Amino acid sequence: MKSFDDVKLLDVQLNRLRRWYSDGVLFIGDAAHAMSPVGGVGINLAVADAVAAARLLAGPLRSGRVSGHVSRRRLARVQTRRWVPTAILQAVQRMIHTKVVSVAVASADPEPGRVIGLVSRSVVLRRVIGYMVAIGPLPEHAPKFGRRAS
Numbered sequence: 001m002k003s004f005d006d007v008k009l010l011d012v013q014l015n016r017l018r019r020w021y022s023d024g025v026l027f028i029g030d031a032a033h034a035m036s037p038v039g040g041v042g043i044n045l046a047v048a049d050a051v052a053a054a055r056l057l058a059g060p061l062r063s064g065r066v067s068g069h070v071s072r073r074r075l076a077r078v079q080t081r082r083w084v085p086t087a088i089l090q091a092v093q094r095m096i097h098t099k100v101v102s103v104a105v106a107s108a109d110p111e112p113g114r115v116i117g118l119v120s121r122s123v124v125l126r127r128v129i130g131y132m133v134a135i136g137p138l139p140e141h142a143p144k145f146g147r148r149a150s
């Protein structure tokens with residue numbers, strides 16, 4: 001490497017498509033809603049989208065009723081199901097960017113910010129955050145055909 005310009009940094013984006021589907025195509029995960037690293041929730045959210053898509057679309061496809069073409073209405077159901085958890089987690093990430101990350105980056109003071117202090121003192125807040133990171137809002141459950149027989 002000759003200079004720092006040779007280093008490729010990963011772009012951090014936080015945004016989402018207005019519509020996640022069109023004829024013959026469905027966007028899920030970061031393709032539909034780019035997540036920032038904050039909270040480490042993006043991978044869980046992408047996997048939950050995939051589980052929801054399998055639950056809503058694989059049955060009709062497997063039965064042959066839709067002969068390889070999934071209607072827009074059916075694709076829209078995946079977005080309807082996954083939009084709320086996405087919007088909630090993106091709103092929380094945006095809030096953390098503004099209230100915690102930006103404040104910490106701008107400050108020369110090594111003390112944790114007010115939000116971090118509040119969370120570390122509250123068991124309830126810590127539990128809620130733990131649930132949001134590990135499980136997330138509106139958790140998805142794999143359809144029966146996708147589960148390993150025990």
Ligand SMILES: Cc1cc2nc3c(=O)[nH]c(=O)nc-3n(C[C@H](O)[C@H](O)[C@H](O)COP(=O)(O)OP(=O)(O)OC[C@H]3O[C@@H](n4cnc5c(N)ncnc54)[C@H](O)[C@@H]3O)c2cc1C
Nearest residue numbers: 010011012028029030031035036037040041042043044046
């Ligand atoms: C710097 C950074 C750190 C992050 N850290 C975390 C973290 O610690 N925990 C967490 O949960 N989330 C984290 N996130 C968010 C997380 O990475 C994403 O939300 C998550 O990876 C989305 O998964 P995905 O499968 O939708 O997309 P991706 O993980 O981006 O997967 C898409 C895949 O498709 C491939 N691809 C693209 N185009 C084509 C093509 N034309 N043909 C074939 N393949 C193609 C790509 O190479 C890639 O492998 C982080 C994000 C960033 C930017």
